[in-house]
Amino acid sequence: MSGERRKFTREGEERRRDALIAAALDLIAEGGAQAATVRAIADRAGVTPGLIRHYFKSKEDLTRAAYLRLMERLTHDSFVALESASDTPEGRLAAVVAASLRPPVMTFGALGLWAGFMHLVQSDPAMSDVHESGYLNYRDLLQALIATLPGAGGPDDLRQAAIACTGVIDGLWLEGCALPHAFGQDEIARIGVASVGAILGVDLLAHLPPVATKETDE
Amino acid sequence: MSGERRKFTREGEERRRDALIAAALDLIAEGGAQAATVRAIADRAGVTPGLIRHYFKSKEDLTRAAYLRLMERLTHDSFVALESASDTPEGRLAAVVAASLRPPVMTFGALGLWAGFMHLVQSDPAMSDVHESGYLNYRDLLQALIATLPGAGGPDDLRQAAIACTGVIDGLWLEGCALPHAFGQDEIARIGVASVGAILGVDLLAHLPPVATKETDE
DNA sequence: CTTGAAATTATGCAAGCGTATAATTGCGGG
DNA sequence: CCCGCAATTATACGCTTGCATAATTTCAAG
Secondary structure, three states, X not given: OOOOOOOOOOOOHHHHHHHHHHHHHHHHHHHOHHHOOHHHHHHHHOOOHHHHHHHOOOHHHHHHHHHHHHHHHHHHHHHHHHXXXXXXXXXXXXXXXXXXXXXXXXXXHHHHHHHHHHHHHHHOHHHHXXXXXXXXXXXXXXXXXXXXXXXXXXXXXXXXXXXXXXXXXXXXXXXXXXXXXXXXXXHHHHHHHXXXXXXXXXXXXXXXXXXXXXXXXX | OOOOOOOOOOOOHHHHHHHHHHHHHHHHXXXXXXXXXXXXXXXXHOOOHHHHHHHOOXXXXXXXXXXXXXXXXXXXXXXXXXXXXXXXXXXXXXXXXHHHOOOXXXXXXXXXXXXXXXXXXXXXXXXXXXXXXXXXXXXXXXXXXXXXXXXXXXXXXXXXXXXHHHHHHHHHHXXXXXXXXXXXXXXXXXXXXXHHHHHHOOOOHHHOOOOOOOOOOO
């Protein structure tokens, strides 16, 4: 009864990699980067630690993959709001800004995740690349929306506007994540939409989409 | 020659605590939170590891003290710009915004420091308190400056304006720290001052203070 | 010049880390 | 049916971590 070796099933490579990445993100969100040990990740994913090294060259390798996925998820969750937005330029921009400053993008756990990775961005050039392309990707998408506004300026103005708007959004996101109880219900989203509007010289607040309520029937 | 015990001198309690805190900040800035081990901190401060526990109840205790000092330093370095600012409300506000988005506040190392601590803010309530009071302190100082502008609105407007302006500054600070080469010379500071001006409805860009050049003679 | 308390160092320990490697097991192709 | 290979587990190693404790040294007071 001592040597009961654990039963297992073979999963496809992609599913296993996904599960390991998801487990790592979960753990970092809960307890910071230091909680995401090889053993804890494996445990959460329902495998043994050795398997991690079978799918990832090193733990650093897994970390990079996880950060990449996080950035993709945040950007996706912000811009997926376009699907249910009105089709005016103002309405579409307001929808993205608001979505960036509401759950599930603006979340206590998301900040922990982001911060957990950020300190790696310093030391690891590969992580820095992931960060830069993630940031530029978001900003470019936002800039494309801004360009559709009536009275948009030249390329230089456009660039600066996009930098500024991404800045407000990021800053408010940060503070809303870190101190959720310091602000009123949806206050951050309203301030964000108003500020982006002020920077661009348009009234966006009139286009603020209402908070999405659960659409599960009752 | 084996048992040469290390010589030492007694320093005042305050100086030793200061040295240990400074060493911890240095190390986190250089290599992230994980680089600031008890042994490394002691080494950098020129003492042996045991001494840390003589001055701090635990490493966590030292960490809290270091975070507190960091927040104080960042706020101080931003608002010390008031000393050499013009005495118009616009000039003073622009000076603080610009100082927040230039060295030594906006620094690659500063971001690493901040991120290194941030993931502790999640798990440790005491750290969360330090963070909140640091944020509110900065915002209140900024709000006081905004209130001196001609045509400032009521308390509600004032609060929202302060939140928004702190948001832009924080967001731009973050991006400027993380991707220094992605922006032009002093570009972030200019965009920041312009954006804060746009949010408040005043032209601040005209009051942008020039970049301070080294005043060491040559 | 001695003495005693406080500051500092030295040593050791138990736990946890990432990684390497060998032993097993599941499972599809013959 | 079974055989071989890849997927997975198991075990062990060397290293580092934070912390506790005992041994020493400094320095001021008497």
